[in-house]
Amino acid sequence: MELYRAHVLVCGGTGCTSSGSAGIIDKFNEELEKHNIKNEVKVVRTGCFGLCEVGPVVIVYPEGAFYSRIKVEDVPEIVEEHLVKGRIVKRLLYHDSVAEDQTIKSLDEVGFYKKQMRIAFRNCGVIDPENIEEYIAVDGYKALGKVLTEMTPEQVIETIKASGLRGRGGAGFPTGLKWEFTRKAPGDKKYVCCNADEGDPGAFMDRSILEGDPHSVIEAMAIAGYAVGADQGYIYVRAEYPIAVKRLTIAIAQAREYGLLGKDIFGTGFNFDIELRLGAGAFVCGEETALMASIEGRRGEPRPRPPFPAVKGVFSKPTLLNNVETYANIPPIILKGPEWFSSIGTERSKGTKVFALGGKINNTGLVEVPMGTTLREIVYDIGGGIPGGKKFKAAQTGGPSGGCIPAEHLDTPIDYESFIQVGSMMGSGGLIIMDEDTCMVDIARFFLDFTVSESCGKCPPCRIGTKRMLEILDRIVSGKGQEGDIEKLELLAKNIKASALCGLGQTAPNPVLSTIRYFRDEYEAHIREKRCPAGVCQALLRYVIVAELCKGCGLCARNCPVGAISGEPRKPYSIDPDKCIKCGVCMEKCRFNAIKKQ
Amino acid sequence: MAVSVLTENKEKFEEFKKVIEEYKGKEGPLMPILQKAQEIFGCLSLDVQNYIAEELNIPITDVYGVATFYAQFTLKPKGKYKIGVCLGTACYVKGSQKVLDKLQEILNIKVGDTTDDGKFTLEATRCLGACGLAPVMMINDHVYGRLKPEDVEGIIAKYRDE
Ligand SMILES: Cc1cc2nc3c(=O)[nH]c(=O)nc-3n(C[C@H](O)[C@H](O)[C@H](O)COP(=O)(O)O)c2cc1C
Ligand code: SF4
Ligand code: SF4
Ligand code: SF4
Ligand code: FES
Ligand code: FES
Numbered sequence: 001m002e003l004y005r006a007h008v009l010v011c012g013g014t015g016c017t018s019s020g021s022a023g024i025i026d027k028f029n030e031e032l033e034k035h036n037i038k039n040e041v042k043v044v045r046t047g048c049f050g051l052c053e054v055g056p057v058v059i060v061y062p063e064g065a066f067y068s069r070i071k072v073e074d075v076p077e078i079v080e081e082h083l084v085k086g087r088i089v090k091r092l093l094y095h096d097s098v099a100e101d102q103t104i105k106s107l108d109e110v111g112f113y114k115k116q117m118r119i120a121f122r123n124c125g126v127i128d129p130e131n132i133e134e135y136i137a138v139d140g141y142k143a144l145g146k147v148l149t150e151m152t153p154e155q156v157i158e159t160i161k162a163s164g165l166r167g168r169g170g171a172g173f174p175t176g177l178k179w180e181f182t183r184k185a186p187g188d189k190k191y192v193c194c195n196a197d198e199g200d201p202g203a204f205m206d207r208s209i210l211e212g213d214p215h216s217v218i219e220a221m222a223i224a225g226y227a228v229g230a231d232q233g234y235i236y237v238r239a240e241y242p243i244a245v246k247r248l249t250i251a252i253a254q255a256r257e258y259g260l261l262g263k264d265i266f267g268t269g270f271n272f273d274i275e276l277r278l279g280a281g282a283f284v285c286g287e288e289t290a291l292m293a294s295i296e297g298r299r300g301e302p303r304p305r306p307p308f309p310a311v312k313g314v315f316s317k318p319t320l321l322n323n324v325e326t327y328a329n330i331p332p333i334i335l336k337g338p339e340w341f342s343s344i345g346t347e348r349s350k351g352t353k354v355f356a357l358g359g360k361i362n363n364t365g366l367v368e369v370p371m372g373t374t375l376r377e378i379v380y381d382i383g384g385g386i387p388g389g390k391k392f393k394a395a396q397t398g399g400p401s402g403g404c405i406p407a408e409h410l411d412t413p414i415d416y417e418s419f420i421q422v423g424s425m426m427g428s429g430g431l432i433i434m435d436e437d438t439c440m441v442d443i444a445r446f447f448l449d450f451t452v453s454e455s456c457g458k459c460p461p462c463r464i465g466t467k468r469m470l471e472i473l474d475r476i477v478s479g480k481g482q483e484g485d486i487e488k489l490e491l492l493a494k495n496i497k498a499s500a501l502c503g504l505g506q507t508a509p510n511p512v513l514s515t516i517r518y519f520r521d522e523y524e525a526h527i528r529e530k531r532c533p534a535g536v537c538q539a540l541l542r543y544v545i546v547a548e549l550c551k552g553c554g555l556c557a558r559n560c561p562v563g564a565i566s567g568e569p570r571k572p573y574s575i576d577p578d579k580c581i582k583c584g585v586c587m588e589k590c591r592f593n594a595i596k597k598q
Numbered sequence: 599m600a601v602s603v604l605t606e607n608k609e610k611f612e613e614f615k616k617v618i619e620e621y622k623g624k625e626g627p628l629m630p631i632l633q634k635a636q637e638i639f640g641c642l643s644l645d646v647q648n649y650i651a652e653e654l655n656i657p658i659t660d661v662y663g664v665a666t667f668y669a670q671f672t673l674k675p676k677g678k679y680k681i682g683v684c685l686g687t688a689c690y691v692k693g694s695q696k697v698l699d700k701l702q703e704i705l706n707i708k709v710g711d712t713t714d715d716g717k718f719t720l721e722a723t724r725c726l727g728a729c730g731l732a733p734v735m736m737i738n739d740h741v742y743g744r745l746k747p748e749d750v751e752g753i754i755a756k757y758r759d760e
Binding site: 356359 | 626669728
């Protein structure tokens with residue numbers, strides 16, 4: 001292998017690719033060529049660094065200089081100054097990576113990374129995901145080698161059990177136990193599947209792992225195959241993830257070429273291969289029985305359990321299904337031992353969890369933290385707080401199956417049980433921050449709208465019940481809410497939870513229940529006062545002119561499309577609420593900030 | 599009846615036949631075949647479904663059932679430019695609904711529809727993995743981030759003139 005004196009890591013994750021990182025890579029190569037240092041400096045396209053907010057991100061080693069929001073035009077300067085002359089271009093560094101005394105902080109000292117701990121995400125942003133040798137160089141496939149040559153399947157299962165690892169797909173089922181069930185299920189043909197259907201509408205952890213470190217999932221599946229006695233794997237991945245699909249395809253081909261998939265792996269007689277299956281845009285296919293139906297080429301409708309997939313899964317054979325992030329934890333557990341893993345986290349939740357932090361927060365992106373970290377630490381220390389000096393209102397976790405956690409529970413430690421206690425759930429890792437400008441009734445409606453359109457329609461409680469709930473919420477946000485609506489919602493929720501066939505329906509009412517639990521006053525304001533306290537629900541908004549601020553210039557009246565504003569020059573104008581169609585034009589036009597939404 | 603898409607373009611048909619051959623013997627071939635068919639023909643018209651049913655020796659109702667279950671499959675051709683506005687949670691909280699409303703207004707179509715000239719199809723999508731840039735929309739493979747409703751008009755104009 002050639003030795004390079006510097007490495008330029010350019011993020012090739014989805015966020016940074018969207019903001020133009022491909023052009024930046026080309027430009028680096030071009031400039032390095034120009035300066036004749038192409039054999040001294042290596043440009044690597046990596047997976048997501050986590051801080052997508054400030055992308056495109058470029059990190060230059062050995063200094064660890066963290067350049068943010070880089071444009072193609074900036075590249076010549078970085079090459080000339082930094083890579084040729086050895087002077088870091090401070091102007092382009094991520095603001096938080098320059099200390100007060102102007103020295104450069106190392107990455108782990110930057111606020112965003114300081115409290116993080118990377119296990120599942122260990123190679124993302126570190127290696128080139130399209131090059132198997134880079135994965136091997138960071139101990140890749142060593143765990144598979146160890147398992148095949150030194151351990152029995154039972155020992156592997158014991159190790160995973162002892163580590164305390166629980167499923168990262170949402171429900172938190174103990175992984176080792178699931179492996180054991182699948183191993184013990186009778187049958188000579190078994191399958192290992194990976195759930196990469198990432199359904200939570202505001203989350204992309206699994207996507208980033210597949211894009212940044214596809215081999216870790218492949219290696220873990222092979223380990224699982226050995227442990228449960230399967231020779232065939234399927235990765236069910238969303239078709240909306242083209243970069244992930246491409247990198248997985250490359251990774252599988254490379255693993256076959258290196259003899260790490262296929263027949264007689266490591267000369268041990270163990271056979272295992274993996275095939276990709278693409279989803280086609282149905283959230284319910286994240287549910288395990290629906291996912292298996294879809295792999296078989298049927299409509300992705302859930303079926304009652306038992307029988308569980310461990311007994312009767314894909315093609316009616318015993319099947320192990322785990323989530324992407326769950327798999328990504330496996331190789332380090334094998335290499336470093338279960339004690340190491342179980343020393344991290346809380347009593348009942350071990351290891352780390354990756355979250356997709358988004359919404360009204362300064363640092364949006366992916367964060368991986370040890371279990372037990374508090375929400376407050378994530379929001380303020382890692383996330384950098386709420387933009388614009390606004391107030392934190394709630395954190396939404398668990399996507400359409402979860403709930404909103406309000407400010408009074410900000411000190412809740414991250415673990416499966418505590419989240420359930422405060423009326424939400426861990427979910428797969430979406431973490432959306434909401435501020436005072438977010439309407440909680442509107443958010444509940446948003447999630448319910450999502451579940452209604454994603455319900456497969458197989459069972460009436462979900463198909464009809466959630467629809468009824470949505471109708472009530474629609475009524476409330478459009479100002480036609482009635483006394484008793486909250487109680488009706490609660491009753492419907494209770495019945496749906498008790499009688500729906502699959503997890504989608506059983507959890508669909510959660511966003512409504514948790515917002516009623518913590519923000520009942522907002523529901524009441526909508527229903528009784530026909531008022532949206534956050535100023536979001538269009539139908540409840542009123543545009544008014546503040547007399548003290550109005551200069552009587554008449555600009556608003558001239559721009560109102562329906563002639564709702566009247567007045568005399570140089571005296572305060574006023575808006576006729578019956579005529580106003582709430583287009584907001586007047587507010588945009590007024591130069592004196594005299595028009596307010598209420 | 600209109601000309602069958604199968605015989606209309608020989609090259610595409612040949613390509614599709616190869617796909618069927620490739621998957622025919624495998625386990626659970628229907629989804630990948632439908633996906634490839636849509637890639638090749640742009641949509642899953644009835645004659646394409648019929649052909650698949652015959653080749654795989656399964657009832658057409660099975661094919662139709664699957665083709666209509668998944669949001670990604672379409673029985674009607676889509677516009678030249680597919681606009682997908684992200685209504686994922688992060689984007690929604692940051693106001694992507696307003697962007698979508700603006701697009702419906704400008705294009706004068708509803709979500710899921712295609713403009714009469716066949717140029718634009720408007721869709722709402724889930725998280726595109728670019729929450730850092732929220733609110734986000736995609737036009738074919740290009741991602742536009744940090745959008746404001748005001749920006750939309752200019753972006754669409756670029757495609758209209760092409
Ligand atoms: C409606 C619904 C959607 C789901 N979506 C996902 C998903 O997107 N990704 C995932 O890994 N698990 C999802 N699950 C959970 C899976 O059914 C399953 O429990 C999980 O993939 C098992 O893997 P784990 O034990 O490693 O978490 C979903 C469940 C339900 C009911
Ligand atoms: S709960 Fe909903 S998604 Fe699940 S089977 Fe019933 S209708 Fe389908
Ligand atoms: S534009 Fe503003 S200042 Fe002028 S009349 Fe309207 S509200 Fe008053
Ligand atoms: S919001 Fe629109 S309709 Fe209402 S007063 Fe202002 S400009 Fe006129
Ligand atoms: S995609 Fe580049 S940092 Fe996340
Ligand atoms: S929610 Fe829109 S990109 Fe993630």
